[in-house]
Amino acid sequence: MKKLKDILHGIPVRQVIGNLNVAVSELCFDSRNASPGSMFVAVRGTHTDGHRYIEVATAHGAAVVLCEELPDTTDDAVTYIQVDDTAFALGVSASNYFGNPSTKLRLVGVTGTNGKTTIATLLYKLFRNLGYEAGLLSTIKNQVGDRVVAATHTTPDPVALNRLLNEMVEAGCDYCFMEVSSHAVVQQRIAGLNFAGGIFSNITHDHLDFHQTFDRYIKAKKMFFDGLDRFAFALSNADDKNGEVMLQNTFAHKRTYAIKSIADFKAKIIESHFDGMLLYLDGHEVWVKLVGGFNAYNILAVYGAAILLEQETMKVLTALSTITGVEGRFETAVSPKGVVGIVDYAHTPHAVQNVLETIKDLRKNKEHVITVLGCGGDRDKAKRPLMAAVAVKNSDKVIITSDNPRTEDPIQIIRDMEAGVPADKMRNVFSIADRREAIRAACHLAQPGDIVLIAGKGHESYQEINGQRYDFNDKEILISTFNEQ
Ligand SMILES: CC(=O)N[C@H]1[C@@H](OP(=O)(O)OP(=O)(O)OC[C@H]2O[C@@H](n3ccc(=O)[nH]c3=O)[C@H](O)[C@@H]2O)O[C@H](CO)[C@@H](O)[C@@H]1O[C@H](C)C(=O)N[C@@H](C)C(=O)N[C@H](CCC(=O)O)C(=O)O
Ligand SMILES: Nc1ncnc2c1ncn2[C@@H]1O[C@H](COP(=O)(O)OP(=O)(O)OP(=O)(O)O)[C@@H](O)[C@H]1O
Ligand SMILES: N[C@H](CCC[C@H](N)C(=O)O)C(=O)O
Numbered sequence: 001m002k003k004l005k006d007i008l009h010g011i012p013v014r015q016v017i018g019n020l021n022v023a024v025s026e027l028c029f030d031s032r033n034a035s036p037g038s039m040f041v042a043v044r045g046t047h048t049d050g051h052r053y054i055e056v057a058t059a060h061g062a063a064v065v066l067c068e069e070l071p072d073t074t075d076d077a078v079t080y081i082q083v084d085d086t087a088f089a090l091g092v093s094a095s096n097y098f099g100n101p102s103t104k105l106r107l108v109g110v111t112g113t114n115g116k117t118t119i120a121t122l123l124y125k126l127f128r129n130l131g132y133e134a135g136l137l138s139t140i141k142n143q144v145g146d147r148v149v150a151a152t153h154t155t156p157d158p159v160a161l162n163r164l165l166n167e168m169v170e171a172g173c174d175y176c177f178m179e180v181s182s183h184a185v186v187q188q189r190i191a192g193l194n195f196a197g198g199i200f201s202n203i204t205h206d207h208l209d210f211h212q213t214f215d216r217y218i219k220a221k222k223m224f225f226d227g228l229d230r231f232a233f234a235l236s237n238a239d240d241k242n243g244e245v246m247l248q249n250t251f252a253h254k255r256t257y258a259i260k261s262i263a264d265f266k267a268k269i270i271e272s273h274f275d276g277m278l279l280y281l282d283g284h285e286v287w288v289k290l291v292g293g294f295n296a297y298n299i300l301a302v303y304g305a306a307i308l309l310e311q312e313t314m315k316v317l318t319a320l321s322t323i324t325g326v327e328g329r330f331e332t333a334v335s336p337k338g339v340v341g342i343v344d345y346a347h348t349p350h351a352v353q354n355v356l357e358t359i360k361d362l363r364k365n366k367e368h369v370i371t372v373l374g375c376g377g378d379r380d381k382a383k384r385p386l387m388a389a390v391a392v393k394n395s396d397k398v399i400i401t402s403d404n405p406r407t408e409d410p411i412q413i414i415r416d417m418e419a420g421v422p423a424d425k426m427r428n429v430f431s432i433a434d435r436r437e438a439i440r441a442a443c444h445l446a447q448p449g450d451i452v453l454i455a456g457k458g459h460e461s462y463q464e465i466n467g468q469r470y471d472f473n474d475k476e477i478l479i480s481t482f483n484e485q
């Protein structure tokens with residue numbers, strides 16, 4: 001229970017109808033979840049408008065309605081609060097409701113097209129290793145200290161987010177590391193949060209179904225940095241074309257990391273192997289258990305953030321050398337006959353290219369690379385031909401298959417991907433809609449020493465088809481196929 005007046009702190013209110021002196025039992029933004037004494041916030045979405053469900057919410061007992069437009073008829077037992085922006089108000093009220101937990105720990109957000117989960121998870125592991133209690137909000141899972149809470153989104157909705165942050169505070173967490181997706185910025189899921197720092201990884205093609213243009217996608221990422229205050233740090237990748245843009249209008253302390261450009265934190269890869277790499281990091285040599293140029297960037301971002309969070313250099317480097325990678329990100333397995341299998345979450349053209357370039361660099365001889373990949377349904381269609389083109393360019397053979405078809409026809413998604421394959425390369429491409437069969441076929445095609453990359457689903461333990469999630473795990477299928485050989 002919390003007083004309505006306290007929940008509204010920091011929200012510009014246009015009009016109030018009813019009693020402000022009420023207690024609120026719960027916050028909700030979905031009328032289907034409204035309960036007696038709750039406050040319903042009407043948010044405009046991509047499919048429908050929460051304002052349509054105000055009456056349903058009050059019929060379920062909502063005592064307070066927060067909206068942009070007041071309904072034609074009001075209920076005397078209900079308090080109506082009119083504001084200009086309910087998405088913003090939802091974020092701020094969720095933070096107030098849970099006692100502004102983000103001010104009680106140090107919250108660091110990571111944004112960018114690729115690398116958010118990796119950077120946030122490595123920071124979580126690093127700070128736990130350094131002896132702190134920490135929380136994590138990520139695509140794979142949320143962690144309140146050791147306790148795992150299943151994740152439904154990369155960035156949870158404001159109510160779930162602040163509830164989790166509060167649980168972290170209660171569990172004694174000093175830090176929380178979270179992914180900030182571009183959807184979350186635009187939908188203001190992070191409104192009202194107090195960040196100690198923000199990290200930018202990179203920006204390349206993805207989510208154009210949602211943002212429409214690349215420019216708007218860049219602006220969404222930038223808005224996160226624009227919202228940081230002068231006590232926070234903003235750590236950006238100076239090698240990314242848009243790394244500087246992110247820092248343009250932020251009040252935060254601006255810091256950069258890079259491999260190629262001049263920057264505050266620098267690194268260089270000295271040696272690369274399938275089980276790790278030797279880095280020259282900020283003037284020190286350190287062995288890390290992650291692989292690939294893209295992971296050198298991730299490690300560098302993690303290192304820079306740790307230093308900006310006032311950790312000691314030598315302790316950070318020592319801890320970094322012991323930390324293992326992230327589930328479903330460049331995970332390797334070797335078959336009894338010597339085929340190397342790699343499961344990776346690459347689901348953008350840039351990620352597919354990075355992973356395949358890393359694989360090429362790691363080959364001792366000219367072993368063949370066989371790539372299995374698909375594209376998700378009901379998501380950015382423009383990336384489909386691009387992902388196929390990159391895969392074909394950097395592999396000896398490609399098996400185009402399904403990812404999560406969702407409500408789309410898997411065959412049509414495959415056709416969209418095939419459109420990106422140059423005619424003279426078609427002979428290196430097979431299309432097998434059944435992902436399990438595609439993985440098996442790749443393993444059977446591979447000779448000892450060859451490399452099979454299974455891209456796009458990483459840690460996911462399901463395949464989503466027509467609203468149903470079926471058990472499915474790339475790594476398990478890879479290993480069981482290997483064991484049959
Ligand atoms: C496109 C998108 O982000 N959609 C999110 C959004 O839903 P929406 O805009 O479609 O909502 P809507 O159905 O139009 O409804 C509008 C409002 O009416 C309410 N409503 C609706 C029906 C009803 O009967 N009563 C009612 O009150 C809804 O609760 C909502 O508040 O708000 C919902 C509630 O927070 C989210 O669950 C939903 O995420 C969907 C499931 C989703 O798939 N999101 C993905 C794309 C996403 O957010 N991904 C990013 C990661 C991207 C990355 O990889 O970087 C993420 O952060 O996870
Ligand atoms: N710094 C990076 N630069 C480019 N590609 C990367 C980088 N880090 C990881 N990748 C690639 O992107 C894939 C996804 O990585 P990760 O899960 O860390 O990204 P993410 O930003 O969290 O993705 P999502 O938006 O789905 O949450 C990895 O499996 C790898 O192929
Ligand atoms: N966070 C990403 C996940 C894509 C993963 C891929 N397996 C798919 O289903 O498209 C997104 O929402 O676009």
Ligand SMILES: [Mg+2]
Binds near residue numbers: 116117118138139179
């Ligand atoms: Mg992620």
